[in-house]
Structures are given as C-alpha cells and as structure tokens.
Amino acid sequence: MKTILAAILCCGLCVSAVSAQFRSTNDWMTENADAQRTATVRTDPVINKDFVAQPGNLKFLWKLKLKNQPNQLNNLSSPATLELLIGYRGFRMLGFVAGSGDNLFTIDTDLGRMEWEKKLKAAPAVAPSTLACPGGMTTGVVRPTVSAISAPRGGGFGGGRSTPAVSTVGESGAGATTLSEVRGSGFSPPPSALPSDKSGPKTPPMGGVFGGGANVIYALASDGMIHAMHLSNGADFHPPVRFLPAGANAHGLIIVDGMAYAVTTNGCGTVPNGVWSLDFDTQKVSTWKGNVAGSAGAAFGPDGTIYVATNEEAPGAPAMSPAMSIVAIDAKTLQTKSVYTASRIFVSTPVVFQHQGITLIATVAIDGAIYLLDAANMATALSVSPATAKGAAPSSLASYVDAGGTRWILVAHTGALPSGFSGIATQGAILAYKISEDGKLVAGWASRNLVAPLTPTVINGVVFATSSGEFKTQDSKVTAARSGRAVLYALDGATGKEVWSSGSTITSFARGGALSGGAGQLYLTTYDGTIYAFGHSIEH
Amino acid sequence: MEPEHGVYGNGIIGVASDPVTKAAKLVDYYGPSNAAWLWKRDLDMQVSCAIFKYKGKELMVDAGKECVMYLMDTDSIGGDDHRTPLHRTPLYCNEEVNFASAGVWGSLATWEDARGTRWVLSPFWGPKHSKFVAPIENGVVKKGAVVAFKVTEKAGKPTLVPAWISRDMDRAEPPVIANGVVFAYGSGEDTDQAAYDIGLEYNSAEQRIKHSTRAVLYALDAQTGKELWNSGDAIASWNHWSGLSIANGRVYLSTFDGYQYCFGLTNSSSFSLGQTAATKGGK
Numbered sequence: 001m002k003t004i005l006a007a008i009l010c011c012g013l014c015v016s017a018v019s020a021q022f023r024s025t026n027d028w029m030t031e032n033a034d035a036q037r038t039a040t041v042r043t044d045p046v047i048n049k050d051f052v053a054q055p056g057n058l059k060f061l062w063k064l065k066l067k068n069q070p071n072q073l074n075n076l077s078s079p080a081t082l083e084l085l086i087g088y089r090g091f092r093m094l095g096f097v098a099g100s101g102d103n104l105f106t107i108d109t110d111l112g113r114m115e116w117e118k119k120l121k122a123a124p125a126v127a128p129s130t131l132a133c134p135g136g137m138t139t140g141v142v143r144p145t146v147s148a149i150s151a152p153r154g155g156g157f158g159g160g161r162s163t164p165a166v167s168t169v170g171e172s173g174a175g176a177t178t179l180s181e182v183r184g185s186g187f188s189p190p191p192s193a194l195p196s197d198k199s200g201p202k203t204p205p206m207g208g209v210f211g212g213g214a215n216v217i218y219a220l221a222s223d224g225m226i227h228a229m230h231l232s233n234g235a236d237f238h239p240p241v242r243f244l245p246a247g248a249n250a251h252g253l254i255i256v257d258g259m260a261y262a263v264t265t266n267g268c269g270t271v272p273n274g275v276w277s278l279d280f281d282t283q284k285v286s287t288w289k290g291n292v293a294g295s296a297g298a299a300f301g302p303d304g305t306i307y308v309a310t311n312e313e314a315p316g317a318p319a320m321s322p323a324m325s326i327v328a329i330d331a332k333t334l335q336t337k338s339v340y341t342a343s344r345i346f347v348s349t350p351v352v353f354q355h356q357g358i359t360l361i362a363t364v365a366i367d368g369a370i371y372l373l374d375a376a377n378m379a380t381a382l383s384v385s386p387a388t389a390k391g392a393a394p395s396s397l398a399s400y401v402d403a404g405g406t407r408w409i410l411v412a413h414t415g416a417l418p419s420g421f422s423g424i425a426t427q428g429a430i431l432a433y434k435i436s437e438d439g440k441l442v443a444g445w446a447s448r449n450l451v452a453p454l455t456p457t458v459i460n461g462v463v464f465a466t467s468s469g470e471f472k473t474q475d476s477k478v479t480a481a482r483s484g485r486a487v488l489y490a491l492d493g494a495t496g497k498e499v500w501s502s503g504s505t506i507t508s509f510a511r512g513g514a515l516s517g518g519a520g521q522l523y524l525t526t527y528d529g530t531i532y533a534f535g536h537s538i539e540h
Numbered sequence: 541m542e543p544e545h546g547v548y549g550n551g552i553i554g555v556a557s558d559p560v561t562k563a564a565k566l567v568d569y570y571g572p573s574n575a576a577w578l579w580k581r582d583l584d585m586q587v588s589c590a591i592f593k594y595k596g597k598e599l600m601v602d603a604g605k606e607c608v609m610y611l612m613d614t615d616s617i618g619g620d621d622h623r624t625p626l627h628r629t630p631l632y633c634n635e636e637v638n639f640a641s642a643g644v645w646g647s648l649a650t651w652e653d654a655r656g657t658r659w660v661l662s663p664f665w666g667p668k669h670s671k672f673v674a675p676i677e678n679g680v681v682k683k684g685a686v687v688a689f690k691v692t693e694k695a696g697k698p699t700l701v702p703a704w705i706s707r708d709m710d711r712a713e714p715p716v717i718a719n720g721v722v723f724a725y726g727s728g729e730d731t732d733q734a735a736y737d738i739g740l741e742y743n744s745a746e747q748r749i750k751h752s753t754r755a756v757l758y759a760l761d762a763q764t765g766k767e768l769w770n771s772g773d774a775i776a777s778w779n780h781w782s783g784l785s786i787a788n789g790r791v792y793l794s795t796f797d798g799y800q801y802c803f804g805l806t807n808s809s810s811f812s813l814g815q816t817a818a819t820k821g822g823k
Binding site for chain 2: 086087088089090091093108110111161162213214215230232233236358538539540
C-alpha cells in the first residue's frame with residue numbers, strides 16, 4: 001500500500017521538477033557573479049541582443065524600499081540569485097540582498113514581494129564608523145559555488161522555468177518519451193545535499209536532485225560571524241561560526257569548493273589586511289596577509305587557485321605577500337604559489353577566464369593599464385595595455401566571450417576617453433578591450449558617457465552599464481548630498497552602442513559592485529535603500 | 541502552452557472521436573493568457589471540468605492550482621484566440637502562489653436550485669485570498685473551504701458571481717450536492733510536498749502519512765454555505781482524493797486506514813446525520 005501511495009502522492013508535481021534548485025548558469029552566485037569574478041551570466045532564457053534591441057521588451061518591473069540602516073555610503077548589496085527553488089512555499093525565483101545593518105532580505109523576484117527578512121544577531125561595533133571603515137555588513141549574501149568553469153547551458157530545462165517546458169510528446173503508439181531523451185546525454189546530476197545538522201558546520205550543500213536536500217545561503221555579519229541559513233526561510237543551517245575578527249572591512253565573501261573566503265582591507269579595527277579562509281569541516285581559519293586591491297575579493301582559477309592583486313606593502317606582512325603584484329595563492333594552505341610584480345600598484349580584483357585552452361588573469365593598475373597574465377607562467381605579462389589616467393581605473397572588471405568567439409575585457413573607466421578609443425564620453429565610459437589572436441590587449445569600443453560607472457554586467461552577450469550618478473568625495477555627507485541619479489543602459493556587446501536605457505526611473509545614486517541579474521531580470525540597488533528590477537515581463 | 545508546436549500544457553483541450561478512424565482528434569483548446577506564469581510557478585490546470593446547460597448554451601467551468609475559475613462556452617472554449625474564456629474570476633485562494641497545499645485540486649461541482657439559479661462550487665486548499673470577498677462568509681478560512689458562485693448574466697454574457705464561502709476545512713475536497721444540501725469534507729491529508737530544510741525530500745509517503753490527521757464530513761446549506769452538521773471526530777483517519785458519494789439517503793467516505801464510513805439520516809424532523817457503519821476493507 002505504501003508503494004502505491006508513494007506513487008500517487010507525486011501527482012501535482014510535474015515531471016519537470018527535475019529542474020531543481022541546483023546551480024544554474026543563469027544564476028548570480030556571489031559578488032561579480034562567479035568564482036572567476038567575471039560579472040557575466042553566460043546564458044539567459046530571455047535576454048539577448050535582439051530581445052533588448054526591440055523597444056518595449058526590457059521594462060521596469062518593480063522596486064522595493066528595504067528597511068536597512070546605511071553605514072556611511074554602504075546600504076544594500078547587489079542580490080545573489082536563484083532561478084528556481086522548489087520550496088515549501090512554492091516555486092520561486094529569488095534574490096538575496098544584504099543590508100549594511102546586518103539585515104538580510106530575500107525577495108520573490110517574479111513578484112517583487114518579500115519572501116522573508118531577517119536581522120542577524122551581531123555584537124555591537126566597538127570602533128566608530130568612518131568612510132574607510134564603515135562597519136556593518138560590508139559584503140553580500142552568497143550561494144555556494146564551485147571554481148570549475150562549467151560549459152554554458154541553455155535556459156529552461158535543467159536551469160529553471162523561465163522558458164516553456166520541453167515537450168515529452170512521443171509518436172502515437174510508440175510509448176512515452178523519456179527524460180533522458182529530452183535532456184540529451186550531457187545531463188549530470190548535481191552533488192547530493194547533506195542532511196541538516198545543528199551540531200556544527202558542515203560542508204556547504206549544493207542542493208539536491210529533484211529539489212531535495214538542503215539549499216543554503218551565507219552571510220558575514222558585522223561581528224565577523226558567518227551565518228549559514230536555509231534559503232527558503234532563513235532558519236540556521238548550522239550555528240554561526242567565527243570567521244573574522246569583529247570590525248573587519250570585508251569584501252568578496254565567497255563559498256567555493258566547500259570553503260569560505262573573504263578579503264579584508266583598510267586595516268579596520270585590529271584586523272590585518274589580507275585573504276581569509278574558513279574550512280567548514282575543521283573550523284580552521286587561515287590568513288594570507290597583504291594589501292589586496294579591488295572590491296570583489298579574490299578570484300579563483302578553474303583549478304581552485306586564488307588570485308589577488310595587491311597595492312601597497314602591508315605593514316607586518318611576510319616577504320611572500322608582495323606589494324604591486326598579482327599573486328597566486330593555494331586555496332587550502334593560503335601559501336603563495338606564484339607572483340608577478342609590476343612597477344605600479346593595482347586597484348582591481350582580478351578576473352580569470354579561459355582563452356584558447358589557457359587560463360588567463362587580467363587586472364588593472366592605478367594608471368588604468370590592464371595586465372594580462374598566463375596563470376601557468378606568471379613570470380612575465382602576456383600583454384599590458386597603455387595607461388589611461390591615474391585614478392581612472394575601476395575596482396573590478398567584467399569579461400565575456402561574444403558569439404563570434406572574441407574574448408572581451410570591460411573596464412568601468414572614469415574621466416575622458418583615453419587615446420585609442422573614440423566617442424563622446426567626457427566623464428566616464430565602459431571601455432572594451434579584446435584579446436587579439438596573438439594574445440594582446442587591443443582597444444575595442446567605448447560606450448556613451450557615464451557618470452562614475454559601476455563595473456558592467458554581461459548577460460548573454462548584452463552589456464549592462466550603470467551610470468551611477470555618484471559624486472565621489474571623501475565625505476559621505478557631501479557625496480550623498482551632491483550625487484545625482486543612476487541610469488542603467490544596455491549596450492551592444494560588439495559595438496558598445498546604446499540599445500536601451502532606464503531613463504528617469506531610478507531616483508537615487510548607486511555605488512559598490514556590479515548590478516546583478518539573470519533569468520530575464522536585472523537588479524540594481526541604490527543608496528536610498530531601494531532595489532529596482534528590470535527585465536522581461538510576463539502576465540501573472 | 542505552445543499550440544504552434546503542438547504543446548498544450550497548462551491549458552484545456554477538447555477532443556472528439558473521428559467517426560471513421562475512431563482516433564481522438566483535437567477539436568478545440570484554451571490556454572490562459574498567463575499560461576507562462578502557470579508553468580513557471582507550477583500552478584497546473586489539473587482539475588476536471590464540469591459541464592452544464594445554461595439558457596440554451598452548454599457551458600463549462602474549470603480551475604487549477606492558481607485558484608481562479610474559468611467559465612467557457614463549449615462551442616468555443618477559448619474564443620477566437622483560444623485565450624479568452626467567457627469569464628475568469630479573480631483569485632480566490634493561493635495568495636502565496638504555492639504549488640502544493642494551495643489552490644484548487646480534483647474537480648468542481650454544479651447544480652441548479654428550484655428557482656433556476658445555476659450554482660458552481662469549487663473546493664480549495666489553504667487560506668482564502670485576502671482580496672476575495674463573497675457576500676456570505678462563514679468564518680476565517682486557513683486550511684481550505686468550498687466557495688460557491690452563481691452563474692449570472694451580465695450585459696448578455698454569462699459570468700460567475702461569488703455567493704458564499706464555507707467554514708474552514710482541512711484540505712477541502714470536491715463537494716457533492718443532494719437535495720439542496722452541499723456535502724463537503726476536509727480530507728485531513730498532509731498535502732505538503734516540500735519542507736524548508738530538506739526540500740522535496742519531504743515528499744514521501746512516510747512523512748505525509750505521519751503528518752496527516754483525520755477527515756471531517758460537513759453538510760452545508762447550499763444557499764448560504766452555513767454549516768448544518770459535521771461528523772466531529774467520528775472519522776479516525778484521513779484520505780487521499782478518495783472522493784465522496786451519496787445515494788439513497790446515505791453518504792459514503794473511505795479513509796486511508798482501509799475503512800469505509802457511511803452516514804445517514806437518523807431524525808427526519810431536523811437535519812441530523814448519524815454514522816451507520818464503518819467497514820474495514822481489505823482482501
């Protein structure tokens with residue numbers, strides 16, 4: 001009887017539940033999207049060049065004002081996303097936002113409706129808040145990811161429900177088609193989830209087949225405790241664990257290959273600058289000391305190697321933590337593996353990608369020069385682009401491959417256009433460099449004028465650029481008072497030509513990391529604590 | 541729902557037997573204009589249609605987990621564009637947009653009273669939608685209820701007008717009408733398919749049997765939805781889509797533990813049902 005009942009009970013949940021909540025290439029897992037910090041979502045069920053170019057396709061969908069207390073200029077992180085959760089409250093497409101006041105917001109991004117919110121319990125700050133050391137939660141909510149670079153997968157079946165179902169209708173009299181026929185032979189299930197356990201930290205689960213098993217998000221509270229929570233309702237997956245000392249200025253939290261990593265900067269509190277790791281199995285915390293550049297933390301090669309760029313020499317740092325360098329670090333031991341040292345400081349989180357079978361690393365120096373290195377041979381740079389201007393370089397990059405196979409590196413440049421680029425921008429622009437056949441960085445296109453542009457986001461070959469509107473100063477009150485409004489633009493990935501803009505929809509300025517998106521939508525958070533969603537509208 | 545590719549999911553199809561080949565042939569279909577949403581949130585159209593005569597027309601009603609009801613003319617169930625029924629009600633439940641434990645499941649019911657009013661009844665699971673209002677409501681609905689609509693002509697077009705909502709029932713199942721009395725029951729089944737911590741691994745017979753409770757049978761005034769009688773704790777177990785039947789003054793209900801319950805009139809001067817038998821089934 002039980003066997004029969006078990007079969008019956010499955011009624012009402014379609015066969016396509018196989019498209020469970022495991023990692024989808026449509027999802028934005030962590031700061032700058034992935035472990036390589038590419039700020040790119042390679043496939044999308046809806047967004048592409050033709051869709052965006054058609055007037056009326058890309059729309060303002062919703063906005064939500066979130067209850068959060070800003071710290072200096074920090075307010076909301078860009079959301080990590082989940083295209084499909086088959087949860088206890090229903091099928092959901094979710095966005096996970098961190099608020100600087102130790103607040104977490106999980107939004108049903110189809111409806112622009114709060115799914116759940118939670119304030120993390122954190123010990124009060126002991127140091128006063130400054131622009132350099134604002135305190136509060138300084139890094140985003142993240143989902144566990146892997147360092148391996150997976151092959152792009154089309155939207156829809158296996159990723160979510162943003163596209164129509166794949167039909168399983170067979171020929172008359174031929175019997176039912178099978179899931180394996182629909183999926184093709186390339187389908188492989190994700191790792192099985194681990195059972196929830198209150199006794200202590202466990203290796204981060206990745207979600208299970210058919211939507212079974214635990215699915216977890218992570219947040220790093222202002223007191224340095226890392227929280228693992230069920231993403232369906234925010235309940236603890238395991239008790240909070242000490243990761244960083246209290247008061248750290250942490251960036252780029254990432255849960256990758258079963259470990260947690262973050263970067264600390266500005267010497268806030270008594271916390272040394274560097275790369276930090278937490279082994280969930282042993283609870284061991286390790287540190288690599290150095291002045292790490294950029295806003296998105298560390299980048300990871302497909303073999304798990306950590307890459308950081310450094311700026312100035314860190315006081316008290318060991319000899320193997322050099323300044324003005326690009327450094328490869330072992331992910332388990334946090335020991336330096338390789339170093340490339342330049343004659344100028346770096347300002348950007350590296351971006352890592354594979355090009356013609358080689359793993360490459362790119363980052364930017366303070367004068368705007370991009371350095372391109374072969375991860376397997378970091379003795380010399382493969383290519384260095386001409387300097388643009390001091391202070392013009394961004395804190396992170398974006399990189400993608402277009403439909404023709406050209407590899408692009410995108411820079412959010414501040415100031416007039418440098419030589420080699422043509423256009424009308426006077427205050428800032430997205431500069432696109434491509435890698436030539438002989439492995440050199442070549443100027444490609446420059447976008448329209450942008451005010452203090454954020455790191456661009458690339459979705460399925462469409463470049464989304466943000467004119468942040470920020471009036472940058474060293475005084476948060478002056479910046480808040482004199483900044484304008486953000487405007488979001490969609491650019492043709494091959495030419496940089498503007499194909500869409502958000503117009504006057506956004507009423508505040510934006511700052512921080514790249515806007516995030518995927519599965520037909522884009523999300524931008526602004527200084528006034530509002531999250532905006534743009535994308536493809538479907539009738540509810 | 542992609543008719544151009546022969547996909548009719550999240551819709552209703554009409555088929556007829558070919559008089560020559562005897563093969564079933566597609567003759568009509570209806571896909572809600574928000575079928576993509578129904579697919580995305582797994583709000584299946586998984587309810588059996590009910591068909592009735594109304595002022596010389598043959599009309600049909602259907603619903604799904606989304607929790608709206610569609611009124612259709614069987615001559616053309618979706619209109620010229622196959623997307624436009626005669627009438628679509630507002631959402632009456634499933635505000636949470638859940639794929640389990642919410643929405644309409646099973647089938648609908650319809651009857652005509654002595655004054656010629658055509659009624660359509662829908663069971664539903666979960667709370668009533670906060671924006672749905674009926675002229676008569678019989679208490680707060682948290683776990684499920686039966687909602688009644690009257691078929692009413694407006695501007696020459698049949699529509700569905702809310703009439704009443706029943707009392708709360710734990711997973712209301714398809715009702716049955718007899719002589720102006722609506723018999724409905726809450727199955728008591730645990731219909732959840734996922735849990736916050738283990739996701740769809742919850743959806744096992746072991747979990748759901750453990751968390752199911754007991755069925756309760758109700759008799760309702762068909763004009764108002766007012767409760768006339770309930771079976772209290774007479775039924776010891778729950779059931780899973782087993783249905784309800786009525787004949788010769790008796791109401792029958794079977795339960796998961798293998799019993800069949802029979803209720804019947806014990807007092808002809810007032811409405812009172814008594815349990816007449818509970819028979820253990822089996823081989």
